[in-house]
Amino acid sequence: MTPGRVSVTARALQRTVTAIAAGHLGVPVSNVSVRLVDDGGLLGIAVTGPLRLPPLRSPNRGSGAVSRVQVARADIRSDVASIAGSAVGSVTVTITRAIVIAEKRVR
Amino acid sequence: MTEKKIYSRLVRRSLHRSRSVAVSVALAITALAAAYVGTESVLAALTSPPLLLSPEAALAAVDKPGQWELAGAAALAVIALVLLALAIAPGRQGRHEVANERMAVVVDDTALAGAIGASTAAAARLPVTRVAGLVSRTRADIRVTPTSGAPLDADTLTASASALIDSLDLHPRLRPRVAIAANGVIGS
Numbered sequence: 300m301t302p303g304r305v306s307v308t309a310r311a312l313q314r315t316v317t318a319i320a321a322g323h324l325g326v327p328v329s330n331v332s333v334r335l336v337d338d339g340g341l342l343g344i345a346v347t348g349p350l351r352l353p354p355l356r357s358p359n360r361g362s363g364a365v366s367r368v369q370v371a372r373a374d375i376r377s378d379v380a381s382i383a384g385s386a387v388g389s390v391t392v393t394i395t396r397a398i399v400i401a402e403k404r405v406r
Numbered sequence: 407m408t409e410k411k412i413y414s415r416l417v418r419r420s421l422h423r424s425r426s427v428a429v430s431v432a433l434a435i436t437a438l439a440a441a442y443v444g445t446e447s448v449l450a451a452l453t454s455p456p457l458l459l460s461p462e463a464a465l466a467a468v469d470k471p472g473q474w475e476l477a478g479a480a481a482l483a484v485i486a487l488v489l490l491a492l493a494i495a496p497g498r499q500g501r502h503e504v505a506n507e508r509m510a511v512v513v514d515d516t517a518l519a520g521a522i523g524a525s526t527a528a529a530a531r532l533p534v535t536r537v538a539g540l541v542s543r544t545r546a547d548i549r550v551t552p553t554s555g556a557p558l559d560a561d562t563l564t565a566s567a568s569a570l571i572d573s574l575d576l577h578p579r580l581r582p583r584v585a586i587a588a589n590g591v592i593g594s
Binding site: 302304305306307308309310311312314335336337338339340341342343383384385386387388 | 410475531532533551555556557586587588589590591592593594
């Protein structure tokens with residue numbers, strides 16, 4: 300065991316998780332707020348922000364909003380575990396609004 | 407006396423509180439009381455007026471105690487109990503002996519707690535501020551606050567604390583106990 304240790308400040312961790320969450324919600328980092336809490340010794344994550352969705356009457360709507368959030372939640376969990384190296388506890392995602400993807404006409 | 411005996415005596419004296427202060431105070435008070443009783447007896451024998459209380463009056467007070475006499479007796483009983491406790495209690499100083507061939511070495515328990523805490527913090531890869539140690543006569547209690555998302559293994563930390571304690575060869579023996587707090591702290 301080499302002497303010394305690696306320390307990651309709470310702020311660095313919070314910024315990292317914010318960037319990961321914003322990526323999976325498909326929205327800018329500035330729109331997302333992340334609160335880190337202790338979840339019985341694990342890292343608890345509470346994300347609040349918008350979700351990027353296709354227009355309602357779009358032909359390529361993909362999956363529903365709720366299942367998109369579920370996927371984002373799972374992806375946030377695995378990415379935080381692999382990037383920050385933390386054991387993740389509960390991940391709570393609160394969606395406050397939708398950011399609709401502007402579809403361009405195919406020329 | 408051989409050197410070894412001198413050292414063990416020195417160590418014993420450092421591990422236990424001396425009773426000399428309590429003994430001196432108790433003896434001084436007893437001497438004063440005896441001198442007073444002697445003075446009153448001599449004054450009574452010369453049929454001079456007493457300083458405070460003639461021996462006859464004192465004996466009468468013992469036969470028929472009033473409330474002041476009873477209060478005084480109770481105070482004396484309390485003092486007696488305190489002196490008994492001082493005499494019987496081991497008067498430990500919160501120190502441990504470190505076995506050494508050439509010197510008599512005694513370490514304060516707070517210093518031991520600091521050393522064990524620092525080594526546990528290094529083993530857990532945590533800052534020293536997140537580890538608190540408390541050393542009593544036979545136990546070293548170490549409380550560790552983990553970083554959220556970085557679980558710690560109490561057995562590993564206990565083993566590392568054990569290794570340090572064994573290397574010091576303390577007397578009386580210390581048994582380490584590592585307790586990891588249920589809730590961690592964000593960031594490290």
